Amino acid sequence: MAHDIRIVTEAELRGALSLDLSTVDVIEAAFEALAGGTVVMPPILSMELEAANGEVDVKTAYIPGFDGFAIKVSPGFFDNPKLGLPSLNGLMILFSAKTGLVEAVFLDNGYLTDLRTAAAGAVAARHLAPAEVETAGVIGTGVQARLQMQAAHLVRPFERLLVHGRNPDHAKACAEDLKDALGIAVEVCSAEEVAARSQLVVTTTPAKEPVLTADMLHPGLHVTAMGSDQSGKNEIEPQALTAADLYVCDRVSQCEVSGELEAARAAGLMQDTPPELGDIIAGKATGRTGPEQVTICDLTGTGAQDTAIASHVIKLLGDAGTVIQA
Amino acid sequence: MAHDIRIVTEAELRGALSLDLSTVDVIEAAFEALAGGTVVMPPILSMELEAANGEVDVKTAYIPGFDGFAIKVSPGFFDNPKLGLPSLNGLMILFSAKTGLVEAVFLDNGYLTDLRTAAAGAVAARHLAPAEVETAGVIGTGVQARLQMQAAHLVRPFERLLVHGRNPDHAKACAEDLKDALGIAVEVCSAEEVAARSQLVVTTTPAKEPVLTADMLHPGLHVTAMGSDQSGKNEIEPQALTAADLYVCDRVSQCEVSGELEAARAAGLMQDTPPELGDIIAGKATGRTGPEQVTICDLTGTGAQDTAIASHVIKLLGDAGTVIQA
Numbered sequence: 001m002a003h004d005i006r007i008v009t010e011a012e013l014r015g016a017l018s019l020d021l022s023t024v025d026v027i028e029a030a031f032e033a034l035a036g037g038t039v040v041m042p043p044i045l046s047m048e049l050e051a052a053n054g055e056v057d058v059k060t061a062y063i064p065g066f067d068g069f070a071i072k073v074s075p076g077f078f079d080n081p082k083l084g085l086p087s088l089n090g091l092m093i094l095f096s097a098k099t100g101l102v103e104a105v106f107l108d109n110g111y112l113t114d115l116r117t118a119a120a121g122a123v124a125a126r127h128l129a130p131a132e133v134e135t136a137g138v139i140g141t142g143v144q145a146r147l148q149m150q151a152a153h154l155v156r157p158f159e160r161l162l163v164h165g166r167n168p169d170h171a172k173a174c175a176e177d178l179k180d181a182l183g184i185a186v187e188v189c190s191a192e193e194v195a196a197r198s199q200l201v202v203t204t205t206p207a208k209e210p211v212l213t214a215d216m217l218h219p220g221l222h223v224t225a226m227g228s229d230q231s232g233k234n235e236i237e238p239q240a241l242t243a244a245d246l247y248v249c250d251r252v253s254q255c256e257v258s259g260e261l262e263a264a265r266a267a268g269l270m271q272d273t274p275p276e277l278g279d280i281i282a283g284k285a286t287g288r289t290g291p292e293q294v295t296i297c298d299l300t301g302t303g304a305q306d307t308a309i310a311s312h313v314i315k316l317l318g319d320a321g322t323v324i325q326a
Numbered sequence: 327m328a329h330d331i332r333i334v335t336e337a338e339l340r341g342a343l344s345l346d347l348s349t350v351d352v353i354e355a356a357f358e359a360l361a362g363g364t365v366v367m368p369p370i371l372s373m374e375l376e377a378a379n380g381e382v383d384v385k386t387a388y389i390p391g392f393d394g395f396a397i398k399v400s401p402g403f404f405d406n407p408k409l410g411l412p413s414l415n416g417l418m419i420l421f422s423a424k425t426g427l428v429e430a431v432f433l434d435n436g437y438l439t440d441l442r443t444a445a446a447g448a449v450a451a452r453h454l455a456p457a458e459v460e461t462a463g464v465i466g467t468g469v470q471a472r473l474q475m476q477a478a479h480l481v482r483p484f485e486r487l488l489v490h491g492r493n494p495d496h497a498k499a500c501a502e503d504l505k506d507a508l509g510i511a512v513e514v515c516s517a518e519e520v521a522a523r524s525q526l527v528v529t530t531t532p533a534k535e536p537v538l539t540a541d542m543l544h545p546g547l548h549v550t551a552m553g554s555d556q557s558g559k560n561e562i563e564p565q566a567l568t569a570a571d572l573y574v575c576d577r578v579s580q581c582e583v584s585g586e587l588e589a590a591r592a593a594g595l596m597q598d599t600p601p602e603l604g605d606i607i608a609g610k611a612t613g614r615t616g617p618e619q620v621t622i623c624d625l626t627g628t629g630a631q632d633t634a635i636a637s638h639v640i641k642l643l644g645d646a647g648t649v650i651q652a
Contacts, residue, residue: 002335002336002337005433007333007431007648007650009328009650009651009652010328010652011328011652040373040374040375040376041373042371042372042373043371044371045368045369045370045371045384045386046368047366047367047368047386047387047388047395048366049366049388049395049423049426050366051390052423052424052425052426054423054425054426056386056395056397056421056426058371058384058386058397060371060373060382060384061373062373062375064377069373069375069382071382071384071399073397073419073421075421075426075427076426077424077425077426080425080426083425085425085427089425089426089427089428090426090428091419091428091431093399093417095382095399095401097375097378097380098378098403099378099380099403099406099409099411099415100375100378100380100382100401100402100403100406100415100416101401101411101415102415102416102417102433105333105417105431105433107331107428107431107650107652109652322333322648322650324333324335324433324648325335326335326336326337326433326435
């Protein structure tokens with residue numbers, strides 16, 4: 001039976017939604033819902049295409065009370081830059097949670113994922129970073145390095161920003177972009193200096209060897225590690241997780257297979273079940289208890305965020321998109 | 327970076343592809359590829375939406391040598407008929423296997439799934455049914471009951487067809503449709519009679535209690551069970567699997583969690599690893615060895631079939647569809 005399906009392009013989505021506090025609030029609500037125990041979020045479907053140096057992930061979640069649920073497909077093909085194409089792409093599909101009918105297809109090339117991932121960083125900063133953040137830092141120089149710092153600045157309006165990247169040219173370009181975007185002082189420096197001088201650090205790398213080690217922690221530091229999203233990736237030294245006063249997962253079941261918890265568990269550390277970010281938002285677990293604590297938040301990316309951002313953007317689209325009767 | 331994505335509706339897909347021998351051959355090739363050991367086919371992502379009496383499955387597979395891979399989303403919302411909507415819906419997305427870019431979105435409402443599922447039944451009949459099938463039977467009266475019999479008739483042009491359904495009106499309607507479609511004699515009768523008089527039987531039900539029991543088997547019978555696709559469904563009595571000379575899975579890892587093998591294993595039977603349909607097509611396992619054997623094939627539906635049908639239909643579309651630059 002034919003029904004209307006709205007097809008929306010990346011340009012149309014960019015016109016409707018940007019990274020602002022309302023986006024952060026939407027993602028915060030998704031994390032809080034995760035703590036309620038009624039969200040249905042199956043394990044990520046993941047497929048490797050070795051011959052093409054590619055992988056594809058599929059995420060979804062049903063959040064009770066939401067009219068729809070999203071299914072998000074994220075391909076990552078790492079030889080694409082040689083062809084002049086971005087590595088990351090994908091789309092999101094919004095379904096009715098009542099009938100299962102397709103309501104909209106968001107041909108976003110990963111834009112909604114970028115936003116909901118950055119917004120999760122802001123949620124982590126809001127609930128775990130010290131109340132006063134004068135200096136923030138980022139280790140990594142890609143799209144998420146930029147977006148994470150813009151998102152964090154919404155909830156912790158820091159005055160100085162430090163950038164570290166393995167490639168000095170990339171670090172410089174990232175620093176310049178962020179200086180323009182935020183209108184604050186931005187410096188390029190070593191990873192050690194980023195950590196030493198910041199109260200809030202976000203790691204945004206695909207590292208397989210830690211870029212932040214236990215000896216770089218200091219009182220009053222919050223770290224959000226958002227780069228690891230596949231088995232074998234590891235941004236934070238396992239000893240740093242035990243050295244911190246508090247280590248928090250977006251979803252424990254994901255962090256132990258594709259986040260920082262994987263390497264820590266493999267090293268025989270962190271055998272207990274850590275709290276989840278949603279538990280802290282909902283007041284079911286204790287967050288930071290003082291300005292001198294060291295906290296770490298591990299973000300692997302959840303289907304609940306995808307359902308939340310897709311359900312949010314559909315309300316902001318107005319007449320944008322192409323309606324197809326299918 | 328914007329690129330062209332083709333959006334194709336169910337009506338456009340129906341105009342381009344129907345159930346014929348070329349479709350059967352395409353699906354047979356996908357099964358054969360599965361036997362090669364190089365296909366990447368992750369476990370099905372499955373999410374239950376209990377509040378809406380719904381579920382959604384996501385399937386995919388990468389078949390080496392294919393230019394693209396499909397991701398197929400199949401929602402089933404079983405209260406939909408009360409709203410005048412079909413229970414099953416969904417869409418398929420075709421990605422480049424080289425870059426991961428979205429190439430096409432098939433808004434097929436399950437049409438391509440219907441075809442590739444029926445074609446798999448024909449592949450099973452071609453390789454496992456006796457060479458001579460005079461009478462075929464179907465237990466079940468839905469869309470697949472009709473399509474499975476049409477598909478089977480392509481490879482075993484039987485002269486008589488028997489239909490059984492729990493609801494006599496549905497059985498009568500199904501029989502009349504198949505009489506029109508195939509131009510042969512069709513009768514409605516009991517499940518026992520369907521089995522007793524047929525050389526080829528297909529079960530197409532969502533049964534949780536067996537509709538075909540061991541005492542209904544007889545020499546020279548082939549049974550294809552295609553209804554079970556979720557844990558807890560069971561069309562064939564476990565003892566029938568052991569009583570048969572040969573039991574074949576489309577994919578063992580799926581059949582043991584969502585096919586007929588699940589109930590058999592739970593009953594302590596069928597502890598060995600059965601052969602897969604692709605192994606028999608590829609000559610790596612022995613199929614039927616004589617006209618008097620009893621064979622059973624268990625179809626749960628594979629992502630490889632989805633990738634195959636999506637890769638096939640894209641070549642047949644001509645200019646059909648709406649191209650969107652996204």
